[in-house]
Amino acid sequence: MDLLTPELGLFVWTLIAFLAVFFILRKFAWKPILSSLHERETGIAESIAAADRVKKEMGQMQAENEKLMMEARAQSAQMLKEAKEMKESIINKAKEETKAVADKMIADAQQQIQQQKMAALTEVKNEIGKLAVEVAEKVIRKELATADSQNGYAQMLAEDIKMN
Amino acid sequence: MRSGRLFSLLALTFALSSAPVFTFAQHEENHENAHATEATAAHEGNHEEKKEGFNASEVIFGHIGDSHYWHLFDVNEHPVSLSLPVIIYHPTKGVEMFSASKFHHGHESYNGYHIEKGMKEKIVSEDGAAIIDFSITKNVLSMIISVVLLLWIMLSVAKKYKKNGTMVAPTGFQNALEPVVTFIRDEVGKPNLGNKYMRFMPLLLTVFFFIWINNLLGLLPGGANFTGNIAVTACLAVVSFIVMIFSANKHFWGHLFNPPGVPLGIKFLLVPIEVISLFIKPIALMIRLFANILAGHIVILSVISMIFIFGALSKVAGWGFVPVSLAFSIFMFFLELLVAAIQAFIFTNLTAVFLGQAIEEAHHDDHAHAEAGHH
Numbered sequence: 001m002d003l004l005t006p007e008l009g010l011f012v013w014t015l016i017a018f019l020a021v022f023f024i025l026r027k028f029a030w031k032p033i034l035s036s037l038h039e040r041e042t043g044i045a046e047s048i049a050a051a052d053r054v055k056k057e058m059g060q061m062q063a064e065n066e067k068l069m070m071e072a073r074a075q076s077a078q079m080l081k082e083a084k085e086m087k088e089s090i091i092n093k094a095k096e097e098t099k100a101v102a103d104k105m106i107a108d109a110q111q112q113i114q115q116q117k118m119a120a121l122t123e124v125k126n127e128i129g130k131l132a133v134e135v136a137e138k139v140i141r142k143e144l145a146t147a148d149s150q151n152g153y154a155q156m157l158a159e160d161i162k163m164n
Numbered sequence: 165m166r167s168g169r170l171f172s173l174l175a176l177t178f179a180l181s182s183a184p185v186f187t188f189a190q191h192e193e194n195h196e197n198a199h200a201t202e203a204t205a206a207h208e209g210n211h212e213e214k215k216e217g218f219n220a221s222e223v224i225f226g227h228i229g230d231s232h233y234w235h236l237f238d239v240n241e242h243p244v245s246l247s248l249p250v251i252i253y254h255p256t257k258g259v260e261m262f263s264a265s266k267f268h269h270g271h272e273s274y275n276g277y278h279i280e281k282g283m284k285e286k287i288v289s290e291d292g293a294a295i296i297d298f299s300i301t302k303n304v305l306s307m308i309i310s311v312v313l314l315l316w317i318m319l320s321v322a323k324k325y326k327k328n329g330t331m332v333a334p335t336g337f338q339n340a341l342e343p344v345v346t347f348i349r350d351e352v353g354k355p356n357l358g359n360k361y362m363r364f365m366p367l368l369l370t371v372f373f374f375i376w377i378n379n380l381l382g383l384l385p386g387g388a389n390f391t392g393n394i395a396v397t398a399c400l401a402v403v404s405f406i407v408m409i410f411s412a413n414k415h416f417w418g419h420l421f422n423p424p425g426v427p428l429g430i431k432f433l434l435v436p437i438e439v440i441s442l443f444i445k446p447i448a449l450m451i452r453l454f455a456n457i458l459a460g461h462i463v464i465l466s467v468i469s470m471i472f473i474f475g476a477l478s479k480v481a482g483w484g485f486v487p488v489s490l491a492f493s494i495f496m497f498f499l500e501l502l503v504a505a506i507q508a509f510i511f512t513n514l515t516a517v518f519l520g521q522a523i524e525e526a527h528h529d530d531h532a533h534a535e536a537g538h539h
Contacts, residue, residue: 002283003229003458006395009251009298010230014399017311021374026366029318032325033345034365039330 218476220469228389228461229284231302232264236386243269248305251298252277252287264299303396306388310377317341318373348372352513356520364519367407371400372512379457379504383497391507392457397450404515405446412522445518449511456507460500467493 144150226235234246247265254260260275270279273290280286289295300308317337324338334342348369353361378390390396418424420438423431471489475482 004394006393006398007230007284008296008395010301010303010393010395011399012298013300013304014307014396015403017307018370018374018399018403021311021314022367022370024315025318025370029322030366030369032322033318034349034362036325036330037342037346037349043331 218469218472220466220473223469224462224465225283227465228392228458230388230393231285232267232279232287232299233269234302234305234386234388245269248302249300250277250287251300252289253296253298254289255293255295259298302388303390303393306381306390307378307396310374310381310390313381314373314377344372345369348512352509352516356513356516357523358520360523364407364411364516367404368512368516371404371515372508375400375453375511376505376508379508380501382457382461383500383504389458389461391453392459392461394450394454397454400453400511401446401450404449404518408445408515408518408522411519413525415525416522445514449514452514453507453511456503460496460503464493464496464500467496 140153144153232248232250233243234248236244236246238244247263250260250262250264250266252260257276262275266272266274267277267279270281270285272278276290277287277295278290280288287295287297287299318341321338321341324335328335333339349361349365352372353365353368357364375391378396381387382390382392420442421435423434423438426434467489471482471485474485
């Protein structure tokens, strides 16, 4: 068939045109287009990777921050607790100490009171005894002013001794 | 999945288009002799012949064939057309150049040459010498227009890339082109050519856009049937074939001429088959594009011609057929728009597949096998 036989003229023109287009486009179109496409794609991929990395780092930092916060909180709670305990213990200790001091003071006072009391009592006893002896002396002097009364008394004393 | 759909679409196109091709081919063969004699003596008999009725095959083959005129329309039976430059190489007279208008639409001879209108328009030397016609024909001019368009589009887009830098979002035509370029790179280049795809990307992109833009220009009313011409597809196929041959590696040739792991007797059978298959590859490329585009043009023209065929029978039938014919031809135009891109893609893809086969490196176990054999 006529349609199936290629004409040399058209073949040659096509070849020339195609090769010209190919070489021109290769140098001035495809190279820059493909290279900038490639650059853009790698750039985008890198940016995404960098963003991911930053995101991960942010996450890590946040986690760290949270951990630090938790620790700080725990620490402050601990400190508060310790302070409370310390306060209580100090108060208790002070209470005990004052109590001990007061007790001691009371005891001392009581002892002193006892001593004073005892001294006073002894003094009073001594006074009373002296008075009694003086009275007795006066009485006895008066009663034993006679011989009979002296005898009677001696006899009464002797009877007391016998009875004992 | 996608290739399956693609193939069914192709099958549909073939089914739609092959029937008219063959019927017209037969029709043409039957009438060829009579037609040829009529054409040579057309000058006087022109009016009578036209009045006899509408000659669909003449119209169709006039459109799909190459011509030394760019025929635009007829005014009162007189064709209005652009006369293109004729360049002829004559073995003894050398190169001659003159306008095709000197032939007066093929009715007169000039300088010892005349136009012969068979299925194809041909310039014949009256002294019987085997001349070579390098004329800037309709197809060549159409190609030049497409080349200018292609260069203009691509270079302006490339300039935009250079101007805007790489990290700026594409705009305008650059934006339209970029997905196509990345499609060719990611769907055609990378899967077929592996990591060496960058070496062949310029070829694949040029082939794709060259075919596509010419397919589209061919669809314009009055456009040339450039990619539906076998000389064009043959040229493109030859370029692909030559690139394939020159980039083929040792592994490819080794498998071609000395298939490993095959008994000697089978080798005598296998090597010729492999050699034939090597040459069938570009032929397949050539035929596929040619037949598809030609068929599309013929179908559209046939559908349009039906109006005039029915019109020649009776005016009512002609007008009655207009909506049917228009609807069908609009459908065909859309299909051809699709086919224009698909065929460009298929040509590019098959080129990539063949190149991929040619540059394929030895597989790992093959390599180990060969080394074991050496020791």
